[in-house]
Amino acid sequence: MILTTCAACAAPLAHTAPRCVRCHTRYCNKTCQHDHWRRGHKQMCKKIHRGGNAEQYHADKKYKEAVAVAVEACADDTKGQTCYICTQALHWKTKEGLVRGCSCRGTAGFAHVSCLAEQAKILCDEAEENNLMNTDRGCERWRRWDTCNLCKQRYHGVVKYALGWACWKTYLGRPEGDRFRIWAMGTLGQSMRMVGHVREATVVLEALLALIDRQPEKEKHTHTVLNVQNTLASLYGQQGRHEEELSLRRKNYPLLKLIEGANSQNALISANNLGLCLHQRGRHAAAREALREPLADARRTFGEDHSITLNLRETTADATSGLGGEANLRETIAIYEDLVTRSRRVLGTSHPTTQQREQCLREFRAFLTGGVAAVLAERRARGGGGGA
Incomplete structure (x- = not known):
């Protein structure tokens, strides 16, 4: 609903x-x-x-609005091109224009949202008919609702948002507990978040969790619940609902450890999110303690240069700096010095993450040498906060 x-x-x-x-x-x-x-x-x-009653009428209306926005946003890029699926410039039925919201280059990747949606529906229906939806092949078919078939990259922005409404309007008529209907709600909620519709995404994803909770066999949807809770936690944080965010972070990490193992990428990412949330709430000691075991697991499993390990170390360093004192600040600087060296080697010097870590290192060094006023002035010039 x-x-x-x-x-x-x-x-x-x-x-x-x-x-x-x-x-x-x-x-x-x-x-x-x-x-x-x-x-x-x-x-x-x-x-x-x-028009199919209230839900269908609303979804169809929102879909048309989203497609119009996506087509307009892509107009300069798609001028003179044709859809790689139907080979037409205008869709034969809806008369909609072309979009491209993936990583395709040159003349590839142009399509109508209606063609992308119809292609995804056909593939998913075929997988359902052949009982493939519980397999990797079935999951790959479902990803066609948000992933380009040519470059294999996920759509983004207004194109993803239009496809989110296309997915929901396709499956909303199915029974409440139907797998495709549940996944379609999740797809729509994620697409709303992509375009900054934070409140709307929160409402949809909360409704999805309530829907799953009403199902007699809700354990079938455990992975969906975990993904939705992770997204909701981020949305709560954006809205200043910090205790609700922290509550979901604390739920998700132990569940992912139990289901996928402590060394899984999803569990380690969830651990980092929990540590970051605790640090941002001023609970620095709790954050560092929460990250101790996950960081050790990441080092053993992925090595020192993997992005997950680097992210966990960065969050640990930030939590350590929050504890105050010269010894903790020196420890933070030592971690960041190593992070910057590894980031330059792994990501490159021009990567935004590398540059962000270099900036943090400069700020921590300035705090250590007494250049606090200069650091605060620079943060204010960048639109940042005034605190350490």
Whole structure:
């Protein structure tokens, strides 16, 4: 259920909320329904019903809006090109233009969102028919909803957002516990986050977790829950809901350790997210302690130069600096000196992560030598905070 608020008063709705008999628009109660009927729903009810009822009508409308924005954003890049799927400049049915939101170069990768969606649907339906959806091949088919078939890179920005709505409108009519319907909600929520629709993404992903929790066999969707909780934690952080973010981080890491093992990339990334969250909340000692074992696991499994190891060391260094004192600051500087050397070798000197670590190292050295005022002035000039 994406329409999670009352159509009349915008109050949050339970999934069992009353709805219009004809078009399934949902309301808090009969009072809101009658009020909405008088304020214009009477004229729209038949149209919404003919459009597949409230959820489908809403999804189709949002899809068309998202496609229009994506086509306009890609207009300069797609001028004079044709769709690599249907070979036409304009889609034969929808008359929509072309997009390209992946890593393809030259004349490759131009397509209509409708063609990409139809291709993904055909492949997923075929995989479902052949009982492949629980296999790697099935997961690869599902990734076609957000991944380019040519360059194998994920779509981004407004193109991904349009495909998110395409995915949801394709599967929303399935039963509530259907796997494809659940995955489609997750795909839509992730795409909303990509374009900065933080509140909308939060609402969709919270509704998805509630939906899964209502299922009699919800353990089937454990990986989906973990992915959604990880995304929700980031969204909560962006909205200043820090305790909720921390709560989800603390749930996710032990579950990933249990399911995938302490040495898995997902578990180690989750551990780093937890440590970073604790550090940002000012719980520096707890952050460093939470990162101790994951860092050792990352070093044993991936080595000193792997990105996961480097990220865990960076978060450890930041947490150590937060403890205060000259000894901790010197330890932080020593870690960053090694991080910068490895980043230059592994990522290159022009990589943003390398440059960010070099900047942090300069700031920590300035703090040690007493150049605090210069560091704070530089941070303010960059639009950063005023604290250490």
